[in-house]
Every structure is written in C-alpha cells, then in structure tokens.
Amino acid sequence: MSSALGRQICLFSLAALGFLVLSNCGKASPTIIPTQEYALSFLALGDSYTIGENVELNERWPVLLVERLREQGISIADPVIIASTGWTAADLLRGIERSYAGSKYDLVSLMIGVNDQYQELSIKDYRTRFRELLTFAISAADSKPKHVIVLSIPDWSFTPFGERIERPKVSEEIDAFNAVNREESAAAWAQYFDITPTTRPDVFDPLLFAEDGLHPSATMYSQWVDLVLPYVVALFASQP
Numbered sequence: 534m535s536s537a538l539g540r541q542i543c544l545f546s547l548a549a550l551g552f553l554v555l556s557n558c559g560k561a562s563p564t565i566i567p568t569q570e571y572a573l574s575f576l577a578l579g580d581s582y583t584i585g586e587n588v589e590l591n592e593r594w595p596v597l598l599v600e601r602l603r604e605q606g607i608s609i610a611d612p613v614i615i616a617s618t619g620w621t622a623a624d625l626l627r628g629i630e631r632s633y634a635g636s637k638y639d640l641v642s643l644m645i646g647v648n649d650q651y652q653e654l655s656i657k658d659y660r661t662r663f664r665e666l667l668t669f670a671i672s673a674a675d676s677k678p679k680h681v682i683v684l685s686i687p688d689w690s691f692t693p694f695g696e697r698i699e700r701p702k703v704s705e706e707i708d709a710f711n712a713v714n715r716e717e718s719a720a721a722w723a724q725y726f727d728i729t730p731t732t733r734p735d736v737f738d739p740l741l742f743a744e745d746g747l748h749p750s751a752t753m754y755s756q757w758v759d760l761v762l763p764y765v766v767a768l769f770a771s772q773p
Contacts, residue, residue: 571610573769574636575599576673578625578666579644582687583616585754587744592751595642597758598765605766613638621648622662629669637675640765643667643723644684646710650703651689660713667721678722679768682761685711685725687732687749692742704733724764731756 577583577595585593591600595612602609615632617624622645643666649659667681674680690703711729718725731753734741741753749757 572608573639574610575612575640575642576636576638576670577612577614577616577642578629578670579614579616579642580620580625580648581616581618581748582647582684583614583642583644584618586618586748588748588751588754592754594754594757597751597754598761601758601762602765602769605762607766607769609639609769619648620645621652621654622646622659622666624648626662626665626669629666633669633673636673638673639675639680639769641670641674641681642684643670643681644686646686646714647689647707650686650706650710656709656713659710660717663714664717664721667717667723671721671723679724681721681723682765683714683718683723683725684757684761685714685727685729688729689732691733692748693739726757726760726764728757728760731760 575595575598583593583595585596590596593614595614599609599612613636615625615628617628620628625645645666646659646663649656667683670681671678686707688704688707690698690700690707707729711727715725715727732749740750742748742750
C-alpha cells in the first residue's frame with residue numbers, strides 16, 4: 534500500500550549471492566546468504582505484495598514459488614526482486630531504471646497497481662505505464678512472453694484495515710484496474726493469473742493476513758503460488 538501504511542523496504546536478491554535486504558528503517562546491516570548455482574533464473578517485479586511486507590523473507594510469494602519449484606525438481610535460483618512497499622507503476626519503472634543490470638531471466642513476474650488505485654491515480658496513465666512495464670518484462674525474459682507471469686491486484690478492502698473504508702467503491706476500482714492489466718497481458722501474450730478472488734474470502738479468516746491487518750500472510754501467498762505453480766512447472770518441463 535502507500536508509504537504511509539508501511540515502511541519502505543527495497544529487496545534486491547542477487548542470484549549469485551542470495552538475498553540482500555536493504556531497509557530504510559535503520560535496521561541491522563544487510564544479510565547475504567550464499568546460494569548454489571542453478572539452471573534457471575527468476576525476476577520478480579512489484580510492490581509490497583512482491584516484497585512481502587510484514588512477513589518473513591521465506592514467506593514472500595516469489596520465494597515460496599521457488600521453494601515449490603525446487604520440490605518439483607526444477608533447478609531455479611532465488612528470485613531477484615525489484616519491489617518496494619508503496620510503489621506505483623511509475624515508481625516501479627524508476628526502480629527498474631536504477632536497479633536492472635541488463636540480465637535475461639527464464640521467468641519474470643509482474644504485479645503492480647494497488648497503489649495507483651489507492652492514490653486515485655489516472656487509470657489511463659496506469660495503462661500506459663503497465664504497458665511499458667510489460668514490454669520491459671518480456672524483454673527481460675529474453676523476448677519470451679509466455680515466460681512472463683502477471684498477477685492481478687489484490688482487493689485490500691477485504692482486509693481488517695479495509696473495514697474503515699467504503700468497500701464496494703474500492704472493489705469496483707480494483708476491478709477496473711485489473712481489467713486494464715488483464716487486457717494488456719492478453720495483448721502481449723503474457724500469462725495472467727487472477728488472484729483477486731483469493732483476497733475476497735466469503736468468511737473472514739485472520740490467518741490470511743499479516744500482523745498489520747492489511748497485507749497477506751504466508752497462508753494467502755501460498756494460495757497464489759498454488760495458482761501459478763502448475764503453469765510454471767509445465768513451462769519449464771517443456772523446455773529442452
């Protein structure tokens with residue numbers, strides 16, 4: 534969500550060195566965890582949902598996806614993550630400009646737009662910027678659009694925090710933004726995953742939310758991975 538709702542955190546997980554966490558909150562020095570060599574690489578682009586605000590490092594959905602892929606016998610490196618809490622589509626474009634080193638990846642994920650909606654930014658501008666991000670993602674995936682996975686925007690109005698706002702209005706706006714990223718993904722032949730229904734539970738379950746009452750817990754992130762995993766396993770199984 535917005536920077537007012539969560540601390541700014543940037544995560545750049547270097548494939549050759551493991552996870553390097555950079556925090557703007559005055560915490561301890563960054564931690565580097567060495568990793569072995571892997572056959573495949575993964576770049577994850579987004580905002581607080583990709584960085585995993587208020588969950589542990591190993592509970593973020595890109596990390597959970599890698600763990601599940603390895604369980605399937607797929608040799609894939611720790612995700613390289615370019616994301617931060619509070620980022621809009623424009624912020625992500627700037628983050629990529631600052632951080633992207635030109636590498637090509639076997640898998641690229643893109644999940645962005647909740648802060649555009651929250652800040653009441655133009656949906657027309659969002660379409661333009663999302664299209665730019667999708668073009669970049671495909672390029673980073675070595676011009677293979679099927680190796681780009683796009684996740685829809687979660688509905689934060691169904692969180693404990695969301696009880697304070699006008700839920701139908703927020704849900705309607707999120708649907709409108711998701712219509713844009715779905716259309717652009719289809720036009721670019723990227724694979725789209727509608728995870729939004731998992732964020733609109735029929736019955737409130739506190740286990741689905743992190744301690745801040747706003748962001749998902751590892752339980753909800755695992756549900757997203759359940760949706761994405763079969764496609765990615767089949768994608769890599771089809772490679773020579």
